[in-house]
Amino acid sequence: MFRNVFWKTLYDQRRGLAGWSAAILILVGLESALWPSMREMTDLQEIYSKLPEELGKLFDLQSMTTGPGFLNAELFTLLLPALFLVYGIGHGAKSVAGEEEDGTLDLLLVMPITGARIVVQKALALFTCLFTLGLALFVATTSMSLVFDVGISAGQAASGSLAMTLLGAEYGALALAVGAIFGRRSTAIGVASAAATAAYVLYAAGLMVDAVEPWRPLSPFDQALTGGPLGAGLPAAYLWLVGGAAALVLIAMPALDGRDIAAHN
Amino acid sequence: MDAAIRTEGLSKNYRSHRALRELNLEVPRGVVFGYLGPNGAGKTTTIRILAGLISPTSGTATVLGNDVVDRCEDVQRHLGYLPGEFVGYPDLTGAQYLRYLAHLRGGVDWSEVERLAKRFELDLGKRFKTLSHGNKQKLGIVQAFMHRPELLILDEPTSGLDPIMQREFLALLRETRADGRTVFLSSHILSDVEAVADTVAILRSGELVITQSVDALREQALRRLELTFSGPPPVDQLKRAAGVQEINWDGSGTVQVEVAGSTAELLRIAAPHQIINVISHDADLEAIFLDYYTARS
Numbered sequence: 030m031f032r033n034v035f036w037k038t039l040y041d042q043r044r045g046l047a048g049w050s051a052a053i054l055i056l057v058g059l060e061s062a063l064w065p066s067m068r069e070m071t072d073l074q075e076i077y078s079k080l081p082e083e084l085g086k087l088f089d090l091q092s093m094t095t096g097p098g099f100l101n102a103e104l105f106t107l108l109l110p111a112l113f114l115v116y117g118i119g120h121g122a123k124s125v126a127g128e129e130e131d132g133t134l135d136l137l138l139v140m141p142i143t144g145a146r147i148v149v150q151k152a153l154a155l156f157t158c159l160f161t162l163g164l165a166l167f168v169a170t171t172s173m174s175l176v177f178d179v180g181i182s183a184g185q186a187a188s189g190s191l192a193m194t195l196l197g198a199e200y201g202a203l204a205l206a207v208g209a210i211f212g213r214r215s216t217a218i219g220v221a222s223a224a225a226t227a228a229y230v231l232y233a234a235g236l237m238v239d240a241v242e243p244w245r246p247l248s249p250f251d252q253a254l255t256g257g258p259l260g261a262g263l264p265a266a267y268l269w270l271v272g273g274a275a276a277l278v279l280i281a282m283p284a285l286d287g288r289d290i291a292a293h294n
Numbered sequence: 295m296d297a298a299i300r301t302e303g304l305s306k307n308y309r310s311h312r313a314l315r316e317l318n319l320e321v322p323r324g325v326v327f328g329y330l331g332p333n334g335a336g337k338t339t340t341i342r343i344l345a346g347l348i349s350p351t352s353g354t355a356t357v358l359g360n361d362v363v364d365r366c367e368d369v370q371r372h373l374g375y376l377p378g379e380f381v382g383y384p385d386l387t388g389a390q391y392l393r394y395l396a397h398l399r400g401g402v403d404w405s406e407v408e409r410l411a412k413r414f415e416l417d418l419g420k421r422f423k424t425l426s427h428g429n430k431q432k433l434g435i436v437q438a439f440m441h442r443p444e445l446l447i448l449d450e451p452t453s454g455l456d457p458i459m460q461r462e463f464l465a466l467l468r469e470t471r472a473d474g475r476t477v478f479l480s481s482h483i484l485s486d487v488e489a490v491a492d493t494v495a496i497l498r499s500g501e502l503v504i505t506q507s508v509d510a511l512r513e514q515a516l517r518r519l520e521l522t523f524s525g526p527p528p529v530d531q532l533k534r535a536a537g538v539q540e541i542n543w544d545g546s547g548t549v550q551v552e553v554a555g556s557t558a559e560l561l562r563i564a565a566p567h568q569i570i571n572v573i574s575h576d577a578d579l580e581a582i583f584l585d586y587y588t589a590r591s
Contacts, residue, residue, distance in 0.1 A: 031393045031394035031397055032397050033397060132377070132379055133382065135347060135375075135377050136395065136437070138347060139346065139370055140370065140395065141368075141371040141399065141400075142367070289342075289347070289348035289349060290342075290347045290348060292338060292342060292347075292377075292378070293377070293379045293381055
């Protein structure tokens, strides 16, 4: 487990990943368990139609009469994105800036390997962890769907889980890059959280305000959530998320070799 | 062969603060070089530039013939480094941490790790967060020495070590030198450096005050002698002897004399005057260092 920075980072995350995976399983399980009673409510459509139109758009309430629609509205459009963002940003900020603030980065950088290699391995570890959480979400969604007869196919669950993973990866990579450039965990978390909030506001406003609508596809939330995310298939918009995360890693790569590393006191 | 370390006009500014000014330093290979100065003199700044962690504002530094900026990896391959504040990963055991660094570095003979750990009585099975300050420092020492580097750059290495381990550490430094390898050792504690260094450089407010061999410094140092005569001491004659800086006489048969450099002439003058005892105190290097630390600019 201590062969390189990648494996060491995964080793550090082993408990955290187990905890987050368990939390996702419980969350999806509880929500799925509600579905049978929701389905029984015959006047559900009527209730939804009385809610403000904007709210309906934001949580795609029209589709809430189906199992996938119900989980999309309840979990995949706000709560799960938020969870993946919190994990991704926290992990990304810790990756480089955290090690620098803790004072452990010094000895890594004095090893005969480049700072760029450290950044790339840290980023790959971040993506692997998010992929693992995505996998946990996929397993939770499909298995709970079987248990509570939510009617979510493996393909639908896969697209939803992938969307969460990619969204977490983009903002995790942003936190990692900001941390690598500025060397401060708080700056990394602040910038990435602010960027995610701004992107969500753009997405939500785009859904509700016609004037903002043309700008909506620029938001990573739109790229991840439109058409699903459960059951979205494999939209081309996911490529923007992949490209964004990759570009951020490229930006972060030269950062450590190009600046002074703060001494630990 | 190139010097182990050579800096030319090396300067470092942090915003408006000039941490290091025009440092010209040459450390030959195969020596223990003491780098002394009060806290904040620029020792750590120099060391972090040499280790490739920060870039100089101007000037150049070469380590083992490689420029520290352009050929950073070549420098680091042959470098053992102990930071001033050594920190490991709290949840990793000593063995896990050292294996990690050994993998990153490559070419570490694990038996060397075990030998060093045994020598410093360090339990590699304990997690870093459970180690005492001294044991953490020992782990830092082991990681710096485990790949038998050509050059060791150690920032305040003896901090936290008990006297027995300090002695063991100084012995390790001597063996390293006997091996033809080089040690660059920073400290603000003179006795650490004096015991083992061949040459010392003294830094004050970012500027090099002096570079000199420890022997030459001792030559310069004031030596305190107590001369006891059976009759009245020849105070006036003693005052005129070469090197005598000060004489204290309380009217008894004993005078206290402070001499810079050789005491030969003083003793030659004293000898015919029924001298019955001579007590010589060690050269007071401490005084010289304090002088360099504070008075001169």
